[in-house]
Amino acid sequence: MTTTVPAFQRPVSATERLYLATQPLAPPFAIQLVVTGTGDLDPDDLVAAVARASAACPGARLVRRADAWVDSGATPHVEVVNDAGIDFTDLDASAVLRRPLGSNPQATTEVVLLRGEPAAVVFRAFHGVMDAKGLGTWAADVFRVLRGEDPAGAPDTTADHDLVARIGMRGKPTTLVPTRRSPLGATGRAPHGNPFTWRHRTVPGTTTGTVARISAVLADAVGRPTRFMVPVDLRRHDPAIRSTANLALPLFLDVAPGQSWSQVNAQLLVGLVEGRELNEMDNGGLAKLPAAVTRAILGAAHRLGAHADRNLVAAIVSHAGTVDPELMSAPGFTAASVRALPVHTGLVPMSFVVLESGGNTEITVSCRAGDAVADRLDALLDRVAEALTVGDPAPAPDVAPALPVTTGDAADPASDTTDNADHRFRRHAEQTPDAVAVIGPGGRHTYRDLDRRADAIAAELHGHGAGPGSIVAVLADRTVDGVAGQLGVLRAGAAFLPLDPKHPADRLSAIVADSGARVLLAARAHRDRIAADVPVLVLEDLPEHTDHPVRERIRGDDIAFVTYTSGSTGKPKGVLVPHGGVVNFVDSATDWYLLGPQTRFAHHHTPAADMACAAFFGALLTGGAVTLVPGEISHVSLRSMLGDGVANTFLLTPSLLDVVVGLEIDVPTPRTVIIAGEQLRPGLAAKARRFFGPGARLHNSYGPTEVSIVCTSHLIDAEPDPGATSVPIGTPATNTPTYLLDAAGRPVPAGEVGELYFGGPQVAREYLGLPELTAERFVVLPGGVRAYRTGDLARVLASGVLEFVGRVDDQVKVRGNRVEPGEVQAVLDLFPGIDRSAVAGRRGPGGGNVLAAYLVADRGVDVDAVRSFLADRLPAYMIPAAIHVVDDLPLTGNGKLDLSRLPGADEAAGSRDATPVPVDDDADPDLARITAIWAKVLEIAAERLTPNSDFFALGGDSLSSLEMLSQVSKTVVGAAGEARFVAQLEGLVHHLTLARVHAAAVAARDDAVAS
Known part of the structure; x- marks a missing residue:
């Protein structure tokens, strides 16, 4: 006799055993998601949708068998309640929200359809098998099926202990002692049969630092230093995981009364960066005890907290994310709000869950019930709502911008609901449809041509499910098809991810997979380069026009494009750049670079870099034209680009500029030359000033990818001071506060060197799928200013402009491309025979930066083979110019690579002759x-x-x-x-x-x- 093993099963984790012990104390110990709206759903359609979505998310069908969760194969119970709804002003009156789960004692999930006013769908799950993220994943799939779409699915069996074991703990667990006061004080005896109470608030709008703001209010209410528990989604460590499991562990915050929310937020961000939640897998040892013992301890903790106000933590404050009501809508039912309800638990006095939905902040709190608790809780929620409603104050005096902030006349593009990149382009297409938009090998193309193609491509993308919130990869050379493809993505409301066909295929496939791109738009010649599982649309095969143009409502904070830059962890990272940032850049660049209908912006850059976006947006959003430079960049193509008189606006890195001024060609006076990407030396700037002539407008510009293309610029209107160390990077764009701070986050005195921080609408949203790195680099300064921490050092000169000084880390700029040596090192370490490696930047023969690699390897290692190995996996600019085989990697006293004790460029492995034979001058x-x-x-x-x-x-x-x-x-x-x-x-x-x-x-x- 054979035993059938369920296809989906996993062990019960330590956290889940703790929740199983807690369940009898506070039944049903369920997290709940309530979707309210107008209209009605057919019960049979809902049952069918729950069945299909649960098959795709088998974590919704779990039952416990001994020490494992297994897929029962049974569709979760769907209850239909007629003529009833949920009153969020009196949640305690809802029997639906308090009753046991499902139709049998083993059930762990259920769905309830309330056919009252308003109509509601409630998704309920035992917290031992799902967290808020998992519950939302399952619910979203149910509505996908109701809309006739395929479920996204969550088939992964990964549980919290799997992830922690894989990632590793970063330190010791937090010691918890029942000494913490509740924000409401002791609750006393609870009403008979009702030991807990719920309260809800809807706060219009959303704001940054919600968890920190709530924690600061609660700490003030306690009146003494206290501790809060913040559940953290472990999926942030591996965004590719599609699991509905309870993947949340606590991060503990110690907060004193009087602390500002920004100080609390900084503490929270530090904890996230350090991964402190990974230390809490053991749950204080409770999970190792027998269930009956654990239950007795938890019961005692509940009684001690209720009567003596001695608790392990003052409160749980959880943020369940953002849910678009449209994703929870279906034919016949339009969602108006989505709200999450926390579990009732006696282990803590109160538990907050925040969920952002429909432009509102929905806050629900569970609290121990008791004498006069309701009134005290309502008053506390009023204070919380006020803290979330008050707008961010102006920067505090101790973090005033290093330079005056110039504010444009237009509305802040980050909040403008109509002014976006597509709107700007369409405006020119409507006003000057016959103006030239693209000049390339295929001829000239007008704004009308591109506008029609953008409409057609957008319609095709919508047909493949690509729209707002999704990413579309574009793999094309510098062609009109590539330009039209990017415009079509914007028109669809999606974000384009530009790729360079010259990059290795494995790297391209990894980036597309990491981005989660919904569709790949590819030139016919490159359609088979990507191995990722993504639909491919060939650009040349797409229709030229459509009778059903797409008109999406695009906001300033929607993502316009995604750029991947080098990552210190060994793989590139995606930067999400919003429309508001693009528009703000264009507004400033129009003045800096004289952009407008006469602009002919040369596009000779890799399509994957934000320099290419400078040419794309700088021309097409101002009524000018993009001039496409085909093929490889060589002295021949450079001479043609500069000398044929077609292009009049150029963006060059200092390294490429150095080559250009040495070409010895007669260059017509260009309109504008932008120099960016690397530090510009005065000597080279002087050469450029003479080379391009007095009529050219020369600008030295600066801008990390994370601050929307370019964020400062300096007009070089005379030959620079030869005694200066570099040419200034100028003054910031409009709406862009700039800060120079020391290592402790304090502003530096005038003229002193500090690290550059930028705020304003040009700051990118985040690094895609990298919350830890996002928290480290995108910070909230005192006063509530969200800023990007660049890692660049600068100072304000006496003339009032910024001067770039250097880096605070090992990052290197190579030909305008940002390179993390760690990414190159990670690839080197994969080569057989290499024991250890190091990569560092150094000055090249022409004065620019190059990379040098140092290998501790087998004596027979073939340097040529190593270079070929790298070329198959990395872009050309990331391949080290010199590769040295060394006996050891010497370190400095503080453990860093000691470059002074390593060989220089003149000792590189260059000649492979055993005995060098010099060139015979007379022979040839x-x-x-x-x-x-x-x-x-x-x-x-x-x-x-x-x-x-x-x-x-x-x-x-x-x-x-x-x-x-x-x-x-x-x-x-x-x-x-x-x-x-x-x-x-x-x-x-x-x-x-x-x-x-x-x-x-x-x-x-x-x-x-x-x-």
């Missing part, structure tokens, strides 16, 4: 000339070079290679053959040897002569 004059060029560009002795010398291994990078190839083309190849020469060498990002360059140069010259 062409090879001799090329050798001299290499020696000059790389700043090394010509005698070190052999035919097998690798340009990149000797310290060169892709930009210095442009200078080298330009010189070889001019000296050896000649104008007639330079296009052939460059074409032969495209793609050799890690095997550019002297012999190959020599062979390509001679062949290109000979072919040109022969033709």
Whole structure:
């Protein structure tokens, strides 16, 4: 006889055993989600939807068998109650909310349909099998099915102990002693048969720091230092998990009366960053005791708290997230509000649950019942509501902005419900439909052309379920299809995720999977590059127009695009940039860069960088045109871009600018040249000033990806002071308060160096799926100002402008791209034979930054193979220019890598000849000339070079290679053959040897002569 093992089962965790012991003391010990609205649902349709959603979320069908939860396979009970509703002004009167779960004693979930006024659907679950996030996941799937959609599903069996075991505890658990006072004092004897009471408040609007604000009010009510418990969703450590389980552990906050909510919030953020909730898996040892003993201890704790006001914590304050009522609506039923109800528990005196829904903050509290508790609780809730209603005050004097804040005439774009990127583009399409919007290899395309294509693409995306709140990846070269694709995504109300086809396929697939992209828009040539499970729409195959254009209501805080930047944890991280930030950038950039209908913005950047977004938005949101530069960037394409007179606005990194000013070409006076991405030295700025002529408007600009493209800029209206260390980065954009703070978060004196923080609408929403990192970098300053902590050091000069000084960490800017050395190191550590590795930035031959890698590895490790391994997994700019095999990685006294004791660029593994054989000058004059060029560009002795010398291994990078190839083309190849020469060498990002360059140069010259 065989025993069938259920497909879905998992052990009962320690937390769940504790809840099972608690359940008889406060039945049904259920968390509940109440969806109220207008209309009605057909009971049979609801039963069918619950069945299908529960099959996709088997955690909704669990029953306990010994020490395991198993999928019963049975649809949760659906109860229909006619002519009844739920009165949130008198929750205690609702029998539905207090009754046992389901139709049998083993039930752990149920759904109740109340067909009264207002109509309501109540989702109920034993807290031992679900938390608020899990309950919301299941409920959302029920409504998806009711709308005719497929359920998203939550089939993962992961429980809290699994995640904690995988991630690891970060410290010791919190010691809990029953000494904490309740905000309401002792409750005394409870009414017979009703030991707990519920109260609810709806606060119009939402605000930041809700948990901190409530905790501050409660601490003031206690009147002495106290402790609060904040449940934390463990899914933040692995956002890919689709589980309905109870994945919440407590984070404890010690708060004193008189603390501001921002101080409490800072404490909370520190706890999240440190992962303190991971320490609380043991539940103080209670979960290890027999259930009867645990139940007796909990009962005693309840009585001690009720009569002597001695509690383990003063209150639980939980934030259940944000739920859009539209997601809880279906044909015939329109949700108006979604509210969460906390469990009743005697272990703590009161428990708050906050849920944001429909633009309101819904607060429900469970409290021990007793003499005069109701009146005291109502008064306390009035204070809480007031704290959430009062707007954020102006910055406190001790954190005043380092520079005066300039406020534009327009409304704050972060809150404007109509002014967004799509609205700005459509306005120009309506006013000047025949104006040129895109200039590229395929010809010129008008605003009318792009507007129609955006409508058609948006309609297709809607047909595939992509709309507000979703992400659409766009994989295309610099083409009109790529531009139209991004506009179509915006028109659909979604956020576009631009990808670079030149990046390794595995990296592209990982980014798409991490982003949760709903759809991939891909050029036909790249449709098969992505291995992630996502529908693919080929851009060239999409219709040119539609009879049913999409018009989404887009708010300023909706996400416009997502950009992935290098991450210190070993994988890139996505930055969510809102429409309000884009619009605010464009408003400032219009003045800085003279943007408008005459703008012709050159787009030569990687599509995946926010520099590409500068060209895209800077042109199309101001009535100008994007000028697309096709193919690889070489001295040939640069000469064409700068000299053909089509483009008049350019954004260049200092590294690329250094190459440009050395091209020795006649450049027509451009309208604007923007220099950004790296620190600009005065000498290079002076060269650029002379190169582009007095009629060009030169700006040195600065902007992390997290602050919407560019947030400060400085007009270079004269040659910079040669004695200065760098060119200023200028003054902030409108609506952008800027702060310079020391390590303790205090403002630095005028002229002193501090870390840069930016506030205002350009601050990104968050890092996608990385709440810890978000909490670390997106902070709330005293006074309630939300700001981005850049990690950059700066000071205010006597002239009143900002000067960039450096970094506070190891991050390196390579050709305008932000690189975390840890991400490169993480890939190196995957290579067989490498025991340890380190990656650091250093100055390259041309003065820009390059990366150097140091390997402790087997003696037979092949540096060429390592470089090829990296090239298959990382973008070209992240491949180290020099790779050294060393015996050890020396450390400084404080445990950091000691670069001073490691080899320099001139000791890089460049020549692979066992015995170097110098170039024979007499045997081949062409090879001799090329050798001299290499020696000059790389700043090394010509005698070190052999035919097998690798340009990149000797310290060169892709930009210095442009200078080298330009010189070889001019000296050896000649104008007639330079296009052939460059074409032969495209793609050799890690095997550019002297012999190959020599062979390509001679062949290109000979072919040109022969033709």
